[in-house]
Amino acid sequence: MLKKIILSVFAFIFCLNINVKADEGMWLPLLVGRLNMVDMQKMGCKLTAEEIYSVNHSSIKDAIVSINNGMCTGEIISGEGLLLTNHHCGYNYIQNHSTVDKDYLANGFWAMDKNEELRNDKLSVSFLISIEDVSGKILPYLTDDMSETKRAAIVDSLSAIIQNKAKEGTTYDAKVLSFFEGNEYYLFVTETYKDVRLVGAPPKSIGNFGGETDNWMWPRHTCDFSLFRVYMSPDGSPAEYSKKNIPLKPKHYLPISLKGVKKNDFAMVLGYPGTSDRFITSYGVKVALEKYNPSIVKIREKRLAIMAEDMKTSAEINIAYAYKYATTANYYKYYIGQSEQLEKLGVYNKKLAIEQAFTTWCNSNVVTKQKYGSVLPEIEQAYQTIGKYTVPYIYYWQAIRGGIELISYANTFEELYKQLKSTTPDEEATNKLTQSLTYAAKLYFKNYNLETDKKICKAMVEMFNCNVAKEFYPDIYSVIEKKYKNNISLYVEDVYSKSIFASKDKVLEFLVRPDYKKLDKDLGYQAMVSCYTKSKEIVDLYNKSKQELTKATRLFVKGIMEMNKNKVYYPNANSTQRLSYGKITDYYSVNTKTKYDCFTTFDQMISKVDTTNPEFIIPNKLKQLYESKDFGKYATNNVMNLNFITNNDVTGGVSGAPVINGEGQLIGVVFDINWEAVSVPILFDETYQRAIAVDIRFVLFIVDKYAGASNIIKELNIIE
Ligand code: ARG
Numbered sequence: 001m002l003k004k005i006i007l008s009v010f011a012f013i014f015c016l017n018i019n020v021k022a023d024e025g026m027w028l029p030l031l032v033g034r035l036n037m038v039d040m041q042k043m044g045c046k047l048t049a050e051e052i053y054s055v056n057h058s059s060i061k062d063a064i065v066s067i068n069n070g071m072c073t074g075e076i077i078s079g080e081g082l083l084l085t086n087h088h089c090g091y092n093y094i095q096n097h098s099t100v101d102k103d104y105l106a107n108g109f110w111a112m113d114k115n116e117e118l119r120n121d122k123l124s125v126s127f128l129i130s131i132e133d134v135s136g137k138i139l140p141y142l143t144d145d146m147s148e149t150k151r152a153a154i155v156d157s158l159s160a161i162i163q164n165k166a167k168e169g170t171t172y173d174a175k176v177l178s179f180f181e182g183n184e185y186y187l188f189v190t191e192t193y194k195d196v197r198l199v200g201a202p203p204k205s206i207g208n209f210g211g212e213t214d215n216w217m218w219p220r221h222t223c224d225f226s227l228f229r230v231y232m233s234p235d236g237s238p239a240e241y242s243k244k245n246i247p248l249k250p251k252h253y254l255p256i257s258l259k260g261v262k263k264n265d266f267a268m269v270l271g272y273p274g275t276s277d278r279f280i281t282s283y284g285v286k287v288a289l290e291k292y293n294p295s296i297v298k299i300r301e302k303r304l305a306i307m308a309e310d311m312k313t314s315a316e317i318n319i320a321y322a323y324k325y326a327t328t329a330n331y332y333k334y335y336i337g338q339s340e341q342l343e344k345l346g347v348y349n350k351k352l353a354i355e356q357a358f359t360t361w362c363n364s365n366v367v368t369k370q371k372y373g374s375v376l377p378e379i380e381q382a383y384q385t386i387g388k389y390t391v392p393y394i395y396y397w398q399a400i401r402g403g404i405e406l407i408s409y410a411n412t413f414e415e416l417y418k419q420l421k422s423t424t425p426d427e428e429a430t431n432k433l434t435q436s437l438t439y440a441a442k443l444y445f446k447n448y449n450l451e452t453d454k455k456i457c458k459a460m461v462e463m464f465n466c467n468v469a470k471e472f473y474p475d476i477y478s479v480i481e482k483k484y485k486n487n488i489s490l491y492v493e494d495v496y497s498k499s500i501f502a503s504k505d506k507v508l509e510f511l512v513r514p515d516y517k518k519l520d521k522d523l524g525y526q527a528m529v530s531c532y533t534k535s536k537e538i539v540d541l542y543n544k545s546k547q548e549l550t551k552a553t554r555l556f557v558k559g560i561m562e563m564n565k566n567k568v569y570y571p572n573a574n575s576t577q578r579l580s581y582g583k584i585t586d587y588y589s590v591n592t593k594t595k596y597d598c599f600t601t602f603d604q605m606i607s608k609v610d611t612t613n614p615e616f617i618i619p620n621k622l623k624q625l626y627e628s629k630d631f632g633k634y635a636t637n638n639v640m641n642l643n644f645i646t647n648n649d650v651t652g653g654v655s656g657a658p659v660i661n662g663e664g665q666l667i668g669v670v671f672d673i674n675w676e677a678v679s680v681p682i683l684f685d686e687t688y689q690r691a692i693a694v695d696i697r698f699v700l701f702i703v704d705k706y707a708g709a710s711n712i713i714k715e716l717n718i719i720e
Contacts, residue, residue, distance in 0.1 A: 061577060
């Protein structure tokens, strides 16, 4: 699942479980030995804590990478740096390599040897080197009565010292991060590789079978995987792309089990969950339900409708907008589901009950009352301000900056503008910027269709006008009012016909002789400056109102932990490596009155094929393999399992993460959660919430039998 949304959801609240259940929790690998191992072994885990996380020896944690700083998870599955992740995590890259003539999204891509692998821009993977609890180096310098600004300054300067020391003489990155909302601090040392090449991807009819209809749903029949390879410089260090680079020699790579999986088998997932807000209060849930979620849904619905309409008209637009469409659709549906599930699970009332218990506990003695008595009223107060800015914040972010391509593209020229206008211009910097903008322009316009963007722009501006209060408008509105007599359409036509940012040729021509005066006069650049300036103002106000929550939330979390002294807590997700454990298991849905099995099969996929619906068509070759029952060693009694579900606690960012059995072997790849689980960042409900994975045997079947990529199969450590 859960490709991490680049939204920060309500990332300001961290936390934990009020009632820890066996399968709830995204645990820090460092603490698994102390907190979870006994439980895990009881459930069937044969590993020791050291085999999962060790800084002295290679361990499983060394095979688990964060892709693009938390966008997705991937795992190393060969001694030559082969990386397995989801198809939807590789989608952007597969699409970027695709053209109408060489459409890898439609037809798949397989490198039959290393020379055929494809280089990618802006793709990195980070390995976890170590985690260290540094609370003892920070907390003693902080007091409850110091101002938040002073507190933050102390945390920053102490963190900088700790980080610098950890990085000294290495190629590592180091970051001190806050856990339990500032109640604990941990140091994360990581190493990032930037030469990551595309090795293989099935056609999207296999990798995304069921498309948007089945997205966030169970039962599922999708073989959502793609393969990449990590390269390093010949001396073993991380390096930018170079022909001289060689395949990574990993500290550890996952062996693959062909034994198959059955109900109640132990399953653990190591990945990089992005954000969770398990401790969010009823006030936060209310803002999510009333403002945040519906605004996102409304904006995305409109953008999707316009994209879909244009994508139908040409093969080029269809490829150009494939990734934009898929990522927009993914979290459009997610937020519909989240609101639905928050309602169904009665999350608002559950939060209220926790808050009532907290208040009763607070009032039970003078000390707790003095320490925590004002916490909830302060949170309530802060949410009133947050509520005021939520809608304009979302509109600027999702409709303007994230919706109108011309605007966000023009913004990428801001640095160059500053250099050009500077009284002490740095010629080298200017040249570098022009070069990289020239390169970026080619990529940008490959995925751009002016008419689509223009239509979306008109629609977004209209929606903005209907939903955002006038006090939050950018100043360009006075120009629209005076010069264009409030005729939005006329204004937009003018911008798109005159701005250089609507045309690749004009942009490239500008970059040959860049001049800030041209940008000053450019209608698109003017619109961008106006929108971004106002947007920054709104973002600042929104963030400032969120900061008001910081202290109260920290104390709330501290109080809750004090109130439930005997409970074991796990911190909220924050894109650091986590382990969750559970088992393969089915569920019964009260809503649909249906019992859902824990597996799906190839047979079921075939019976789901619908030649009238592009989301449910499979390639002929796959059909032939099915008909000839040519399943090789990947079937059990001639039955090919396809997907399975577990009750592991996962969320956005865990997409592509390995499901590992009790022996430390790979059995599947996580790629989604079920509809009942989309409220999981806020509340884990053990009855309904399931992680959806693709069975590794189906992945290998596709690589081996469908693609005929025996070169890849040979690299793997397959345990039969
Ligand atoms: N919902 C899944 C995730 O967020 C899969 C998304 C890709 N599939 C799609 N049909 N858009 O990770």
